[in-house]
Amino acid sequence: MQYTRSVGAGRVTIAQVAREAGVSKTSISRYLGGELDALSEHLRERIRSTIARLGYQPSQMARGLKGGRTRLIGMLVADILNPYSVAVLHGAEAACQEHGYTLMLCNTGNDEKREKQSLAALHSYSVEGLLFNTQGRNVAPLKELGRTAFPVVLLDRRIEGCDFDLVGLDNVRAARMATEHLLASGYTDIGLVVQPLHGVSSRQGRQAGFLEAISGRPDAHGETVEVHIDQPGHVAAMLQDFFKRRRGQRGDAAKLAILAGNGMVSLQIALALRSMKLRFPEDIGLLCFDELSWSPLVGSGISTIEQPTYEIGFSAIERLLARIHGESAPRREILLDGRLIQRGSSQPAQASAGSKDP
């Protein structure tokens, strides 16, 4: 089987359409560009039918080369295996399609080198804008690009020293709500289990909301437990440690609960609790950031803070498009609200019966 290269002999070009229709390339171009009132009814119809007959499809590469309008948007994702990223991607892709843009996706796998390469690749395709969601320890290349090349919108986490727009969760508020729910359910000793806080604003925001809520209740104790989820056994060890410490402090009067900082952490916690043969809510309360497909399934159901991931992705693209279209307003942050989904894991009283699933 032989393919006629997509650019080459096989493809019908604007010149062919012009010749067939007996008009100039300029008129075709005007037609494509939507300058309809600049064409006579006569030409308009001629062009329309010729395009349809030949199945003509303008080359975006050529259009982009001339005008800079590539209708391409790049998205850099820290970890495509993270359900949060995929959920946001879902909304972003939908928005792109709705606005006639196409998404170029790069997964950095939390690797700085790949992040840099991907950035360069996206730049070389002249993407009109970039959705960015990676660690970003070394953000110099990004800052440079953003200043000179194209608009950038940050997802989920801020980057220090960058004045890019950001779309994400209202972390402080969501964490406060989560913590207050646990306190209201009667828990006295709560551990916020998160991946390393350093440099990640969203995690820091969740911690802030958590501590804020705790500080309103002098009788309650809250602490932050940092875990490395890619380090086998680390989560279990840290949990064990936390439990022992609190029991030592308050004895059996301590009502222990965990607030999981995100979906990846929740999974590790669920696995760890299972390996420790601890059940929730009987032995320990549990509330997790990120609603996952399996949240209702484990134990008596895991309570969660659901993020509006689709909207986050969708409005991130719309923010980007606004900048692409020339908006020059000062930096904006769009913080969306989370939603508490109560299940058995955070309701010690009622949940003893088992499968209540509101």
Add this chain to the structure above:
Amino acid sequence: MQYTRSVGAGRVTIAQVAREAGVSKTSISRYLGGELDALSEHLRERIRSTIARLGYQPSQMARGLKGGRTRLIGMLVADILNPYSVAVLHGAEAACQEHGYTLMLCNTGNDEKREKQSLAALHSYSVEGLLFNTQGRNVAPLKELGRTAFPVVLLDRRIEGCDFDLVGLDNVRAARMATEHLLASGYTDIGLVVQPLHGVSSRQGRQAGFLEAISGRPDAHGETVEVHIDQPGHVAAMLQDFFKRRRGQRGDAAKLAILAGNGMVSLQIALALRSMKLRFPEDIGLLCFDELSWSPLVGSGISTIEQPTYEIGFSAIERLLARIHGESAPRREILLDGRLIQRGSSQPAQASAGSKDP
């Protein structure tokens, strides 16, 4: 903040580099194309340093326009929310990066119109090849494109009348293995629960392997249960139906088990069983296609057939690149093997104790 358009004044071009280095554009182009032995050591060094100094990055749009080598690969995904698709995407993206290609992702959301639009979009960017994983009821546009424009590799499912390469699971073999495992575990009445078979070769393959294994055991009964997972309550109703029918047939001697046709179905089954207050393996055996993050977590763990999703995505890209590089061998199918992961849900005897998790 004002952005100098990515194509435009801000960008460093080959002409500037040529001028600065005091050589011709051709020499720069040769350098970029890796024709190093065509350059003198003198020029090579001049060019290298100038490129570095100016931070020059060739425009892929321009390169693509001229030579047809866009280094772009399109991927059409039926449903980005399906964990299988994402897992394959993961491998595909990695392979692209390794080979210097960039992925253009389109999610069709199982919508034929969007599928057609996305196909057109990818074509308009002159992707060099396409990874395709959608329903494909109406495949006329795809077949047309594939014949005239660029190579296509199919993921997971065949498309009738298309001679495209395919990469996926050896479904017959995997289903046979799965079924034999259930039979060996003592189950006598097995329901293969799948989404509608019609037109989806991978589902049909799984059914074939299932029936094959069943036919080897005259004492056992197997039947196919088609479900619509987007129809609330349908899965539960179909399961209920199946159970009643088999109990009616064989009474308490019937050892019932379910073989779930894919990850999306498993989730619905797990939810349905939960709503019916049925546990596994106590009340019913369960084995699911697709290993998911939460498979170890539910009940005493769900046994699964794990697909080598990363490899599937990775080798699909490599297959595509072979075609792009001109390979004209007849159509090839690459069928990878699944792996059985035994957990509690398919082991009625041992599993009564609870959390054995090999």
Add this chain to the structure above:
DNA sequence: CTGTTAGCGCTTTCAC
């Protein structure tokens, strides 16, 4: 070994 020249398919002045 190196440079000159002519486009790739499209948009965009600038005339008519």
Add this chain to the structure above:
DNA sequence: GTGAAAGCGCTAACAG
């Protein structure tokens, strides 16, 4: 209203 001509940034003959 319409079209001719000049590029966008790059590659690929073709000369020297």
